[in-house]
Amino acid sequence: MNSNAIRQSQIMRPCSRGLQLRYKSTKPVLDKKRALPPLSPRTRDFLARLIRVDQAGELGADLIYSGQHAVFKRTKPDLAPLIAHMWEQEVHHHKTFNELQATHRVRPSVFSPLWNVAAYGLGVGTALLGKEAAMACTLAVETVIGGHYNNQLRELLEMIELEAKQAEDGQTSDELRKLAKLISQFRDDELEHLDTAVENDAEKARPYMLLTETIKGGCRAAVWTAERF
Amino acid sequence: MSSGRFSKAAIRAATQLTNSPRLYHSLTHLPPSPYTATQIRIFNSALNHVPDHGFVKDSLVLGCRDQGYLDSTHAVFHNGVFDLIQYHLYNERTRLASLKEVIDLEENSPHDKARRYCIERLKANQPFIERWPEALAVMGLPSNISSSVKELAELSDEIWYLSGDKSSDFDWYTRRASLSAVYSTTELYMTQDNSPDFNNTWQFLDRQLANVANLKTTLGSTSTWVAFTGMASLNLLKSQLARG
Ligand SMILES: [Fe+2]
Ligand SMILES: [Fe+2]
Numbered sequence: 343m344n345s346n347a348i349r350q351s352q353i354m355r356p357c358s359r360g361l362q363l364r365y366k367s368t369k370p371v372l373d374k375k376r377a378l379p380p381l382s383p384r385t386r387d388f389l390a391r392l393i394r395v396d397q398a399g400e401l402g403a404d405l406i407y408s409g410q411h412a413v414f415k416r417t418k419p420d421l422a423p424l425i426a427h428m429w430e431q432e433v434h435h436h437k438t439f440n441e442l443q444a445t446h447r448v449r450p451s452v453f454s455p456l457w458n459v460a461a462y463g464l465g466v467g468t469a470l471l472g473k474e475a476a477m478a479c480t481l482a483v484e485t486v487i488g489g490h491y492n493n494q495l496r497e498l499l500e501m502i503e504l505e506a507k508q509a510e511d512g513q514t515s516d517e518l519r520k521l522a523k524l525i526s527q528f529r530d531d532e533l534e535h536l537d538t539a540v541e542n543d544a545e546k547a548r549p550y551m552l553l554t555e556t557i558k559g560g561c562r563a564a565v566w567t568a569e570r571f
Numbered sequence: 572m573s574s575g576r577f578s579k580a581a582i583r584a585a586t587q588l589t590n591s592p593r594l595y596h597s598l599t600h601l602p603p604s605p606y607t608a609t610q611i612r613i614f615n616s617a618l619n620h621v622p623d624h625g626f627v628k629d630s631l632v633l634g635c636r637d638q639g640y641l642d643s644t645h646a647v648f649h650n651g652v653f654d655l656i657q658y659h660l661y662n663e664r665t666r667l668a669s670l671k672e673v674i675d676l677e678e679n680s681p682h683d684k685a686r687r688y689c690i691e692r693l694k695a696n697q698p699f700i701e702r703w704p705e706a707l708a709v710m711g712l713p714s715n716i717s718s719s720v721k722e723l724a725e726l727s728d729e730i731w732y733l734s735g736d737k738s739s740d741f742d743w744y745t746r747r748a749s750l751s752a753v754y755s756t757t758e759l760y761m762t763q764d765n766s767p768d769f770n771n772t773w774q775f776l777d778r779q780l781a782n783v784a785n786l787k788t789t790l791g792s793t794s795t796w797v798a799f800t801g802m803a804s805l806n807l808l809k810s811q812l813a814r815g
Binding site: 374377378379380381383385386387388389390393397401440441443444445446447448449450452454455458515516517 | 596599603
């Protein structure tokens with residue numbers, strides 16, 4: 343699946359590129375006097391899983407690019423800035439989800455030490471195999487993550503609608519809408535990474551199809567696990 | 572208590588954090604309240620009788636009577652006196668948030684803040700400290716132990732959250748596990764303490780907190796991580812299967 347196919351299934355218009363959305367929580371602690379009625383347990387469970395899996399995913403992305411960068415810095419200095427650009431964005435994604443996890447009191451994935459090792463290993467390993475393998479890795483990871491963000495966005499928008507319907511005066515806070523906006527921004531960043539991989543001949547390297555499919559499978563398994571554990 | 576048992580208890584408390592689904596905490600929507608206004612009134616009255624009567628059914632009956640209900644009303648509390656104890660634990664845990672403004676001003680590091688919250692929370696047991704061993708005994712009954720351990724985990728999570736903890740990896744679990752261990756041992760110590768103003772208890776607390784650094788390295792080792800993750804995964808697997 344290429345980035346266009348993912349975009350065709352999108353349900354939100356992409357935000358303008360280049361604009362970095364900074365997540366700032368409105369207040370450090372809940373203001374009880376101005377607070378709205380409780381969210382449904384289903385929504386709260388969904389949001390906790392969403393933040394946990396995305397935090398783990400962005401931790402992984404951060405470390406994959408960090409691993410690739412560590413290798414390319416020495417072996418292919420001309421490729422390093424390209425990796426560094428994507429890595430920077432992943433660092434921003436990762437930090438944002440760390441912030442969200444602490445603010446909204448979500449427990450991190452118990453497997454975070456494992457994600458740490460696995461992601462860095464994947465980054466270093468694919469970079470050592472060369473440029474094509476590294477791009478095949480990016481292609482695999484970003485395809486899964488882009489699709490994953492799209493699914494989340496669809497569900498999240500449904501939740502927001504449902505919460506608004508259930509609220510007495512149809513009033514909901516913009517907390518969830520801000521989160522939806524953030525996810526659509528991040529989704530666009532991931533699709534940009536996917537484009538970068540395609541532009542850098544990731545798909546030309548036929549022998550890497552097996553590698554790409556294996557990494558995709560691994561990513562899907564990791565998403566399933568991090569959501570729950 | 573040997574350090575092996577100590578860290579086992581701590582791991583148990585931390586796994587409870589995975590066992591109970593930690594739901595999303597909104598900053599614009601209220602958290603749901605588990606108690607009705609009537610229940611709150613009855614429980615508050617009942618707690619006033621605990622210093623004289625202890626953590627027994629009689630206190631609950633007197634609480635109902637104070638609020639103008641028939642004595643038999645206490646039967647709606649299926650877990651009897653454990654419901655009263657749980658109310659006290661919930662009430663005092665959620666009360667800590669109201670101290671945030673003062674504690675943020677008076678204490679600097681997250682560690683100092685966590686220490687202050689522990690002290691403030693322990694002081695809430697003071698009105699019936701002679702009776703507290705009775706409560707601990709009820710909490711330790713086989714049918715109540717998992718709720719009690721879960722509540723302890725919730726308390727340490729609350730304290731770290733209010734203290735401004737931002738740990739985002741496995742440290743999140745080790746911090747909560749160590750604080751659970753520190754709090755529960757200090758709570759027990761406090762019931763035996765006859766020193767003026769519980770001075771010995773606060774000193775004991777400081778010694779325990781100093782030990783936490785050692786405990787952290789114990790929990791941080793790979794073998795402990797494997798043990799912990801195994802237990803946590805089993806817990807989560809059970810709840811996943813139950814959820815379907
Ligand atoms: Fe990302
Ligand atoms: Fe990405």
